[in-house]
Amino acid sequence: MLSVQTQTRRQPRVAALSTKKERAVGYFSSPEEVDTYIGEMFRQAANHPEVGPKMKAAQITLRIIYQDPDCELNVRFHDPMEVCLGPWSYEPDVTMTMKVDIADRYWRGKYNMAVGMAKGEVKSKGPVSKVLKLVPLTKPLFPVYLDLVKHKDAEV
Numbered sequence: 001m002l003s004v005q006t007q008t009r010r011q012p013r014v015a016a017l018s019t020k021k022e023r024a025v026g027y028f029s030s031p032e033e034v035d036t037y038i039g040e041m042f043r044q045a046a047n048h049p050e051v052g053p054k055m056k057a058a059q060i061t062l063r064i065i066y067q068d069p070d071c072e073l074n075v076r077f078h079d080p081m082e083v084c085l086g087p088w089s090y091e092p093d094v095t096m097t098m099k100v101d102i103a104d105r106y107w108r109g110k111y112n113m114a115v116g117m118a119k120g121e122v123k124s125k126g127p128v129s130k131v132l133k134l135v136p137l138t139k140p141l142f143p144v145y146l147d148l149v150k151h152k153d154a155e156v
Contacts, residue, residue, distance in 0.1 A: 027104045027156070031071030034100055035085040037152070039073055041107060041145045046081035048144070051137045056081055060130050063092035066100040077134070094126035107138075107145035 028034050046052050058077040065072050076082040076090055102121060105111035113135055116122040124131065 026068040026099070026101050027152075028069060028100050031066075031069055031085060034066060034069065034071050034073065037145070037148050038100075038103055038107065039083050039085055041141060041148055042073075042075050042081070042083045044144050044148075045141050048140065050140050052081075054137050055134065058130070058134060060094065060134070061090050061092045062131065062134075063095040064103070065095065065097040066103065067097070068099050068101065071100075092126065094124060094128065094131050096125075096131065097123040104149075107142060109139070109142045 028037070045055055048055075055077050056079040060077045062075045062077065063072060064075070072086055074082075074084045074086075074088050074090065074092065098116070098121065102111060102116060106113055106116075113122060114132065117124055117128065
């Protein structure tokens with residue numbers, strides 16, 4: 001008599017959607033929230049002792065078009081620095097487009113912007129070299145961002 005072995009298939013593990021990593025809804029619920037956290041982080045960057053002067057000296061106007069929620073954040077890296085949610089009169093040197101959750105991950109220090117651009121997750125129009133010069137300046141701002149979102153993180 002032939003013996004037939006049967007294998008029991010394991011059921012795949014299903015992670016709860018309530019975990020921060022796998023949430024079904026984006027981290028920010030409105031353009032105003034994007035401004036409250038990301039916009040405010042840029043505003044505080046202007047006065048940051050280490051990076052503020054370097055950012056003001058960059059002489060770049062950056063438009064970031066976010067998705068989920070859809071909004072536009074404009075940052076003028078001049079002296080004085082200006083941050084504006086929504087359209088404004090300055091013509092950008094560089095326009096970047098990305099999901100706002102990518103920006104959240106970046107400001108937490110968990111996303112490489114150059115790799116994201118290479119993969120097409122972050123799109124850029126204009127002289128990208130200007131923006132890439134700013135990237136090393138942003139690392140000291142990660143704690144600023146984490147401090148801004150700590151109360152929101154406690155709610156999620």
